[in-house]
Amino acid sequence: xxxxxxxxxxxxxxxxxxxxxxxxxxxxxxxxxxxxxxxxxxxxxxxxxxxxxxxxxxxxxxxxxxxxxxxxxxxxxxxxxxxxxxxxxxxxxxxxxxxxx
Amino acid sequence: xxxxxxxxxxxxxxxxxxxxxxxxxxxxxxxxxxxxxxxxxxxxxxxxxxxxxxxxxxxxxxxxxxxxxxxxxxxxxxxxxxxxxxxxxxxxxxxxxxxxxxxxxxxxxxxxxxxxxxxxxxxxxxxxxxxxxxxxxxxxxxxxxxxxx
Numbered sequence: 001x002x003x004x005x006x007x008x009x010x011x012x013x014x015x016x017x018x019x020x021x022x023x024x025x026x027x028x029x030x031x032x033x034x035x036x037x038x039x040x041x042x043x044x045x046x047x048x049x050x051x052x053x054x055x056x057x058x059x060x061x062x063x064x065x066x067x068x069x070x071x072x073x074x075x076x077x078x079x080x081x082x083x084x085x086x087x088x089x090x091x092x093x094x095x096x097x098x099x100x101x
Numbered sequence: 102x103x104x105x106x107x108x109x110x111x112x113x114x115x116x117x118x119x120x121x122x123x124x125x126x127x128x129x130x131x132x133x134x135x136x137x138x139x140x141x142x143x144x145x146x147x148x149x150x151x152x153x154x155x156x157x158x159x160x161x162x163x164x165x166x167x168x169x170x171x172x173x174x175x176x177x178x179x180x181x182x183x184x185x186x187x188x189x190x191x192x193x194x195x196x197x198x199x200x201x202x203x204x205x206x207x208x209x210x211x212x213x214x215x216x217x218x219x220x221x222x223x224x225x226x227x228x229x230x231x232x233x234x235x236x237x238x239x240x241x242x243x244x245x246x247x248x249x250x
Contacts, residue, residue, distance in 0.1 A: 078109075078111065081111055081218060082111045084141070085111060085113045085216060085218065086113070087137065087141075088136065088137065088141065089113055089115055089214075089216065091135045091136070091137055092115075092127070092128060092135045092136075093115055093117060094135075095127065095131075095134055095135035096117060096119050096123065096124060096127045096135070097117065097118050097119060
């Protein structure tokens with residue numbers, strides 16, 4: 001799963017809201033649906049997409065399925081910014097040393 | 102956030118052929134000269150300017166083609182020409198992520214530059230953590246990545 005897929009997966013606002021709630025702690029589908037203005041099946045669909053993108057993992061606890069943020073996925077987001085700063089600071093260094101300062 | 106482990110800060114170092122004073126001024130006062138604004142901004146092609154107010158409490162904002170100011174962050178600490186710390190908010194409230202930049206004299210007329218971008222997943226308790234994530238870093242990432250497209 002590439003970085004682009006992760007960003008695409010976080011595009012829809014409801015899905016992003018689900019991800020942000022999970023970032024604060026693991027939750028089952030029912031709890032997520034209670035705090036969002038969407039149906040439980042809709043929440044399940046979003047969770048499926050987040051899982052496919054590698055941003056969320058699912059575990060079984062008894063009869064419940066608990067969803068939580070996948071730290072590996074978060075680390076990849078952070079890595080994206082790692083690369084971003086290379087680009088921006090490269091431009092900064094060239095501009096500074098090229099005499100634009 | 103122990104449960105998810107920690108996410109290390111992004112750290113970047115540069116060796117610059119310019120004094121700390123020039124490097125600091127170029128990073129802050131002259132940011133519009135080097136920041137790749139068309140590719141990296143909230144307004145994309147409509148971004149027209151970028152301002153970094155290098156003082157404690159100063160704002161960092163972009164200006165779009167309609168003259169609207171769009172917030173990027175706020176300067177938390179400013180010690181020219183050595184150090185500046187600012188929040189990286191990008192129109193999302195509260196402490197999102199944080200960036201610290203230091204400029205150190207390398208003893209040869211140049212500057213050892215370091216940028217640390219931190220606060221990806223922090224151990225924060227209760228309401229603080231909740232608030233952070235509600236308006237926080239994921240929104241920042243998403244908003245920022247929007248600007249990168």
